[in-house]
Amino acid sequence: MAIFVDENTRLIIQGITGGEGSFHGQQMIDYGTEVVAGVVPGKGGQEALGVPIFDTVRDATRETGANASVIYVPASFAADAALEALDAGLGVVVIISEGIPTLDMMKVYWRARSTGQVVIGPNCPGLISPGKCKVGILPGHICKEGKVGVISRSGTLTYEIVDFLSKSGLGESTCIGVGGDPIVGSNFIDCLTHFRDDDQTEAVVLIGEIGGNEEELTAEWIKENFKKPVVGFIAGLTAPPGKRMGHAGAIIAGGKGTAKDKIEALTAADIPVAKRPDQVVGLLEKKGVRA
């Protein structure tokens, strides 16, 4: 089944004519994602990557029956682009752009919640349901349709771990990069809620990092609410306090948000945490998850 995106996804690309939008748009089409339209204000009526361009998301949605959008527009316009997609009621909005001001993202977050829609990102690689649909920038060739759900705050670290999952034969149901910002549209628990009800997903890998307390909250939640096997990886054991490690959200502030605290919380919830990315598959196998 997979979650959020699958063979029924009909995708709009906001920013389809930009460098990122056109490159990754083509990659998504090549992977088999059904891209139905692009949105670029002022370029309505033209065409890109073989699909029509519209001036507004509302027009694009009405004309094509789209049910998801991916946003590649520059950071200063990205929050507004997301609000426009939510206003059109697309249901799933994926923000790839990096650098959106936190207060702007706060508006997007609450708008999505109040309208019952899903936002993934920003500052994320997007998501992929291997063999069905790819939305974002994840390299499709390393993924393999299978049984493990992956949720991650990172990009390339996700690829590293997904590569091991694919080569082991376990494969993935859906991989979601939730994003590296302090406020993201969907957190670990939001994704787990969907994985819980997904028949294809037999186990989940959580890839966390320093900053905030989401991993700790998730560990608590899993104890009561999630029965499928979960294993974790946390990046940033060697990160110094008070320094932002690339991602806007990856910072140990006031002694809070350390990798050690997160690993302890997960371990206490019976979620084994790998010390290295190449140990994740072994931990899943120990939990009885086999290819």
Add this chain to the structure above:
Amino acid sequence: MKIHEFQAKQILREHGIPIPKGDVATSVDEAVKVAKGLSLPIVVKSQVHVGGRGKAGGVKVAKTMDEVRAHADAILGMDIKGCIVRTVLLEEAADIKEELYIGFVIDRASKKPVLIASAAGGVEIEKVAAETPEKILQEVVEPSLGLCDFQVRRAAFFLKIPKSGMKTFTYTLHALHIAFISKDCSLAEINPLVITGEGNVIACDAKMNFDDNALGRHPELEAMRDDREEEPLEVEARRAGVNYVKLDGKIGCIVNGAGLAMATMDVVKHFGGEPANFLDIGGGAKADQVTEALRIVTSDPTVNTILFNIFGGIVRCDRVAEGILQAKERLSLDLPIVLRLVGTNQREARKMLEGTDLIMLETMSEAAQRAVELSRR
């Protein structure tokens, strides 16, 4: 981004919040000149981006003009946790009856701004939160409503604000909230907010941090940036468009992606080595950025081994290879370079690097282990 206390107070003043009378100076003579316009006693405060200035001797009260001169002389040039004091702030000392704390942050868990108030001002709020959490009041601010009057009243009663100071306190809290939102702060705090002997309210110290993602719409804040307070290599890296954080080890790490960069440091440590830095060359890295990354990492004299960990999804391995070759040509690199390069265009990349002295390995663990061995020489 961080700014100095005097700059934060400038923003408070623009928002009508009462602050002590004073000005900054960068030399002893200038300090005395500033002091002449103020009434004694005067506080002489070092302006650096690190906390714990008072304990380090960077904040002193002068009762006479001679003391102003002596304190300014002692504090200017002082090294506080690696930051050299270049500026002092001179202010009329407040008649302190009580020290309170008020501040706003974005709460990542509730995804809303939160007002934090505490009767235990003058010390770090994290310390109060850990030791005496009952002394802290938190009020979540609904983004659609803003800070409400009843919340301000709740804070005022919690802090036992005297009647005489109520009007200024209410104004100050609202004004700080407006500054927090309008300047895209990640933190805006007044600590201490002082209740004077006469029952007035005044902001004696202030700290503001800003959302780096929002600086594009605040040129006035960007102008307050003080590069001298940052690690010079980190400043260079920012200008080159790479994310770099300096650490103390011997293994210089160059990685694509922040999560993978952190994981690479962790794996180096796991195998018994010490990473020299965090470095993410970014998603769309081109050859020049790779060259620049190598230059920055190797300018750190403690580095004796380089570890590349590239998982090319979007980053093309051939561009990374091109960057390394370019760097080898331009910089005289004699350090061993361990390279793990997989993903998009890896075959082309390997061909380009054939015949060089680079140590090419297949996995992250193998590469990290080899780098650790080499760093022990």
